[in-house]
Amino acid sequence: MAATVREITKHTNARSDEECILLVDAESDDAARIFVELRSATEGQFHVEWLRGLSEGRARLQAGGVAAIVLDLKLRESLGAEMFDSIFQTAPAVPILMLCEADTEELARRLLRSIADDYLFKNQADGYRLKRTLRLMMERRKAEAVLLELEATSATLDSIGEAVLRTDPHGNITYLNRIAERMTGWERAEALGRPVMEVLRIIDGVTGAAVANIMEHPTQPNRPAMATHSLNCVLVRRDGLEFGIENNVTAIHDQNGAVIGAVLSFHDVSLARATSHEMSYLAQHDFLTGLPNRMLFNDRLAQAISLAARHDKRLAVMFVDLDHFKKINDSLGHSVGDKLLQSVAGRLVASVRRTDTVSRIGGDEFVVLLSQIEHGEDAAFSARKIIRVLASPHIIDNKSLDINVCVGVSTYPTDGQTAEDLMVKADTAMYEAKEHGRNTYRFFRDDMHVRLTERLSLEGDLRYALGRNEFLLHFQPKFNLATRQITGMEALIRWQHPQRGLVAPAEFVPIAEECGMMLPIGRWVLLEACRQARAWRDSGLGDVPMAVNVSGAEFGAKDFLSGVRAVLIATGVDPSNLELEVTESVLMQDAESTLITMRALKAMGVQIAIDDFGTGYSSFTYLRRFPSDALKLHQSFVHDITEDPGDATIVSAMINIGKSLKQRVVGEGVETQAQLDFLRHHDCDEGQGYFFSRPVPAEQARQLLGAGTRIGMAG
Ligand code: C2E
Ligand code: MG
Ligand code: MG
Numbered sequence: 001m002a003a004t005v006r007e008i009t010k011h012t013n014a015r016s017d018e019e020c021i022l023l024v025d026a027e028s029d030d031a032a033r034i035f036v037e038l039r040s041a042t043e044g045q046f047h048v049e050w051l052r053g054l055s056e057g058r059a060r061l062q063a064g065g066v067a068a069i070v071l072d073l074k075l076r077e078s079l080g081a082e083m084f085d086s087i088f089q090t091a092p093a094v095p096i097l098m099l100c101e102a103d104t105e106e107l108a109r110r111l112l113r114s115i116a117d118d119y120l121f122k123n124q125a126d127g128y129r130l131k132r133t134l135r136l137m138m139e140r141r142k143a144e145a146v147l148l149e150l151e152a153t154s155a156t157l158d159s160i161g162e163a164v165l166r167t168d169p170h171g172n173i174t175y176l177n178r179i180a181e182r183m184t185g186w187e188r189a190e191a192l193g194r195p196v197m198e199v200l201r202i203i204d205g206v207t208g209a210a211v212a213n214i215m216e217h218p219t220q221p222n223r224p225a226m227a228t229h230s231l232n233c234v235l236v237r238r239d240g241l242e243f244g245i246e247n248n249v250t251a252i253h254d255q256n257g258a259v260i261g262a263v264l265s266f267h268d269v270s271l272a273r274a275t276s277h278e279m280s281y282l283a284q285h286d287f288l289t290g291l292p293n294r295m296l297f298n299d300r301l302a303q304a305i306s307l308a309a310r311h312d313k314r315l316a317v318m319f320v321d322l323d324h325f326k327k328i329n330d331s332l333g334h335s336v337g338d339k340l341l342q343s344v345a346g347r348l349v350a351s352v353r354r355t356d357t358v359s360r361i362g363g364d365e366f367v368v369l370l371s372q373i374e375h376g377e378d379a380a381f382s383a384r385k386i387i388r389v390l391a392s393p394h395i396i397d398n399k400s401l402d403i404n405v406c407v408g409v410s411t412y413p414t415d416g417q418t419a420e421d422l423m424v425k426a427d428t429a430m431y432e433a434k435e436h437g438r439n440t441y442r443f444f445r446d447d448m449h450v451r452l453t454e455r456l457s458l459e460g461d462l463r464y465a466l467g468r469n470e471f472l473l474h475f476q477p478k479f480n481l482a483t484r485q486i487t488g489m490e491a492l493i494r495w496q497h498p499q500r501g502l503v504a505p506a507e508f509v510p511i512a513e514e515c516g517m518m519l520p521i522g523r524w525v526l527l528e529a530c531r532q533a534r535a536w537r538d539s540g541l542g543d544v545p546m547a548v549n550v551s552g553a554e555f556g557a558k559d560f561l562s563g564v565r566a567v568l569i570a571t572g573v574d575p576s577n578l579e580l581e582v583t584e585s586v587l588m589q590d591a592e593s594t595l596i597t598m599r600a601l602k603a604m605g606v607q608i609a610i611d612d613f614g615t616g617y618s619s620f621t622y623l624r625r626f627p628s629d630a631l632k633l634h635q636s637f638v639h640d641i642t643e644d645p646g647d648a649t650i651v652s653a654m655i656n657i658g659k660s661l662k663q664r665v666v667g668e669g670v671e672t673q674a675q676l677d678f679l680r681h682h683d684c685d686e687g688q689g690y691f692f693s694r695p696v697p698a699e700q701a702r703q704l705l706g707a708g709t710r711i712g713m714a715g
Contacts, residue, residue, distance in 0.1 A: 635669020
């Protein structure tokens with residue numbers, strides 16, 4: 001600060017030993033005397049220059065290095081006031097001492113306020129008085145400059161956005177700026193001299209504990225000169241209001257390196273902290289439902305596991321998957337889908353305890369952490385509750401939507417020790433639950449894991465199977481039970497797996513359906529079957545009615561009808577020779593839209609058979625409305641007709657129902673003569689089964705057809 005003051009007083013680059021006292025006075029004896037007195041009085045400190053006129057004086061001032069001016073007031077009378085006052089304008093920072101006489105004292109006093117710093121009567125201006133007056137004058141100027149500088153510094157510190165506070169080496173406040181006043185609630189006058197910790201109450205934002213003397217660090221010997229505290233510091237204002245702050249403490253040293261105090265600066269980061277809080281909230285939550293996302297869920301699960309480990313407790317992870325959500329989303333639109341997910345989220349949260357966590361980890365996948373359970377039965381209870389709660393209709397945009405869910409459960413510590421392990425196992429159990437139908441839950445079992453791995457490997461291979469030509473068709477004949485003649489062939493897909501050998505459709509069709517592979521596979525089957533029928537016709541075997549199985553995914557697909565039409569045209573097969581087999585459960589899944597597709601197929605002239613009849617809980621109302629041509633009794637009924645009188649009754653009833661609905665009735669899975677006899681006796685139209693022929697490759701099927709095979713004659 002001292003250096004700055006000097007600069008202000010000097011306004012020159014000259015060093016102090018070159019500074020001079022400027023005497024401006026006309027040639028006279030008095031002036032000569034004063035010059036001599038001045039010289040001896042300031043000897044060693046300044047040199048004295050005597051200039052006879054104002055213009056020379058001004059020029060000398062401009063050159064710099066003048067510490068003070070001694071100016072004869074008489075010059076004002078002889079040269080004019082304007083000329084005289086311009087001396088002051090040339091160097092306002094240089095103090096001026098006027099020399100006056102009795103008649104000019106009044107003027108001198110007036111000028112004192114505007115131009116000059118002091119005056120002396122010329123006849124009293126001896127060496128002692130000159131020296132003393134000049135010294136006082138210069139000291140006054142210096143003090144004024146310091147004050148000015150202080151004011152400027154203070155104004156600067158007030159205008160920055162940072163609160164600034166200074167202490168002496170004992171930690172007592174020596175300064176604080178306006179923002180520091182505002183943030184601490186202490187006015188400068190009150191705060192000065194008080195211990196900093198009294199004025200600046202800082203607590204830890206998380207624990208609420210007072211932060212130990214923050215000035216301590218940098219003011220201790222061997223500590224870094226500066227320390228920053230940014231984490232969670234909260235300033236408690238005098239009235240109790242709290243601000244999140246970030247602060248900086250710097251030690252101040254004297255020339256010898258001793259600490260003479262510290263400067264602390266800080267600013268309000270409440271807003272920034274709130275923003276970053278919001279950002280981290282967004283990063284950890286699902287935007288649609290507001291539930292914790294997978295990342296946060298994993299954190300909570302890991303925490304819950306370590307807590308459970310410490311207290312010897314159990315916990316459960318439940319995967320909740322919505323059935324057919326994609327269908328709802330596709331058919332009713334994303335906005336309905338979104339609202340449905342929100343509704344599900346709300347119900348899930350409401351059905352668990354506050355200490356449990358519900359998270360959405362994928363499109364229609366939710367996961368629930370039951371943080372404290374006593375027995376596995378507790379988790380089963382929750383799973384059943386979740387299924388029940390989600391199964392009741394969701395009213396979205398005045399529409400009532402039903403959804404089915406599957407729940408997979410894994411428990412700690414039985415099924416896994418880590419969050420990842422528990423998640424994988426709950427997921428595995430969920431897959432298993434899915435395979436067992438809607439609204440079911442499954443607990444993880446070890447063998448599931450093997451099956452899932454197996455399944456995943458099959459799924460991987462399935463993606464390449466079509467491209468590698470690994471599929472083929474086998475054909476199984478159907479017989480007219482009265483005439484004993486073949487009425488047609490059913491195409492049944494086989495997968496010639498390079499390592500596993502021939503894979504049956506039951507093993508891969510459900511997987512292909514789930515991973516979206518069934519559409520291209522189904523198209524291939526239809527084309528291949530029709531091509532085969534065409535080839536048989538071309539080889540002179542006549543029209544062979546061909547039955548092709550159609551999965552739910554295909555039947556519901558948008559381009560299904562156009563695909564069928566294209567295949568018929570491409571192969572030249574007459575539509576009446578193509579029979580599409582759709583299982584009863586597929587038809588019932590979405591009976592209304594199924595009806596529309598079936599009618600369109602009928603309009604094309606294609607035959608329709610309801611496959612696996614008896615297993616899909618058809619309502620009679622629908623059966624009457626479905627424009628189907630045949631019912632194929634599921635083999636499980638046929639299997640026991642000769643042993644179980646109950647089944648016998650059911651089969652005969654089903655045959656009667658088929659007849660009354662004007663359907664051809666086909667008995668599937670006929671393996672014995674007795675079964676055949678029963679069906680024939682009950683007027684079943686057709687039969688199919690190992691008793692007649694197993695499904696066989698195309699070449700063998702051709703032989704059966706060519707030989708005009710009749711029941712009892714097949715191999
Ligand atoms: P499905 O359409 O009901 O076919 C009858 C199944 O029963 C066939 O099994 C057949 O080999 C078997 N079977 C026939 N006679 C007997 C018998 O006397 N005893 C016993 N125990 N079984 C008999 P496969 O070929 O394994 O097919 C199983 C199911 O896979 C089929 O049931 C059908 O739903 C589906 N499927 C087969 N091929 C295709 C296809 O190309 N596309 C679609 N979407 N599904 C297919
Ligand atoms: Mg079939
Ligand atoms: Mg069947």
